[in-house]
Amino acid sequence: MTNHAGFVAIIGKPNVGKSTLLNSLIGQKISITSRKPQTTRQNITGVRTEEKCQILFVDTPGIHTTKSRALNRYMNRSARLALKDVDVVLLVLDRDRFGKEDEYVSEVFLQNNAKKIVVVNKIDLYEDSIKLLPFLADLQNKYPDAALIPLSAKKEKNLDTLLKVVKNCLPIAPFYFPDDQLTDRSERFLVSEIIREKIMRQFGREIPHQTVVALERMKIEKEIVNIDATVFVEKNSQKRILIGSSGDKIKRVSTDARLDIENLLEKKVMLRTWVKVKSGWSRDDDILKSLGFNEI
Ligand SMILES: Nc1nc2c(ncn2[C@@H]2O[C@H](COP(=O)(O)OP(=O)(O)OP(=O)(O)O)[C@@H](O)[C@H]2O)c(=O)[nH]1
Ligand SMILES: [Mg+2]
Structure with a gap:
């Protein structure tokens, strides 16, 4: 029986919903979340094991441009470290609010050699998601090689589409963790x-x-x-x-x-x-x- 397994780094500016997405994908709260930016400080791996595949999602601190404090530098270094040797990079955006900070993360995203997915999160906040179509067209131009997936991490909408795309990107590999383990953290x-x-x-x-x-x-x-x-x-x-x-x-x-x-x-x-x-x-x-x- 051939198994597939691989690492998926979840990156984005602070507060876009990376940790909420990790928790929804794992089905348990592993990473803390709040309405305030810069909640996550260290990388946290969540393990999702299915019959023939194991996906290791790595939640990262929001990448930001304030670097004065040692802690801020540590957080940015953590996020960048998570991008080393991953199979998939997942860029999370907060709806169509694409600003300077997203542009900064976007450069990091584009420099990476892994397969790319752009998640447009929080779509539950749109009354009519048809409004998103022009933005999705812009994203497709900006990231021609990436899969684009609008979803809601909080309301667990369209996560199955994301999982399907991620699974198609995983290499053949043995499982990294026992199948009942949900995180690398103590x-x-x-x-x-x-x-x-x-x-x-x-x-x-x-x-x-x-x-x-x-x-x-x-x-x-x-x-x-x-x-x-x-x-x-x-x-x-x-x-x-x-x-x-x-x-x-x-x-x-x-x-x-x-x-x-x-x-x-x-x-x-x-x-x-x-x-x-x-x-x-x-x-x-x-x-x-x-x-x-x-x-x-
Ligand atoms: N409406 C809505 N809110 C969401 C969704 N996903 C996350 N949020 C909210 O957005 C806020 C930030 O979520 P987090 O998961 O902590 O964001 P993060 O990207 O991990 O933030 P940092 O760790 O600070 O970088 C929280 O108040 C979440 O409840 C979503 O799909 N819909
Ligand atoms: Mg977080």
Whole structure:
């Protein structure tokens, strides 16, 4: 029996729906999502195994042009690294809103030798998708070798078309992962990401990009999982906002995160969360390394 398998990098500017697409394609939440740009910080592979094929979708941080912080440079490097030796590159766009940032990602996309697919996402937001036709014609001129697929990652519309096209691009190869494995990421990583997602979703602009979550302890016992997590922020003022008056804000983060973590681990969870200041962490390569952003 011949198997097909291969890597598919999902790239695009921030906030176009890459992680939502990964989760829908895998059928489980692996990568965190939010309405704010720059949610994903590291590459995350999602594994979709079917009878005769295994597709390894790699979600990447949104490629952006602000490069001042060490963290931003790290995120762009991650995304570019995901493009090495892949079989397919999938460029995700937010409807027909094609701007300067898309143009920047587009250059990276065109330079790659892999097979190319352009996904026009969020089509559920069109009352009448006929409006998209002139844009699709422009895209076909711009990317004559690419397959164009309008879809909705969130409403899971037209994902089957995308899967069909991807499968046709995969080489003959043995499976890379056991067929019951859904991601290359550890449970510890997924847990810390869930906590970060709740912060991204609950707070305004001043907080999200400047937090990092470290798990001090995750002890899995028979009945319960004990987790101690520390959220690092850059400034004292951010610490105050995150904690809230008498701790109500951080308590809500913990409660929301705990429910998701219990779902993921299928066990009761006891989660304790602390907030600490580590100034300049997102600007410093050494601190980033110490927080688990491995050198790339
Ligand atoms: N209406 C609609 N919203 C979507 C769709 N796909 C994603 N979104 C929303 O778009 C926002 C961004 O989604 P993400 O999946 O976090 O985007 P991303 O490209 O991974 O963003 P970064 O990680 O920041 O680069 C979220 O609020 C999603 O719910 C879609 O098909 N339709
Ligand atoms: Mg993302």
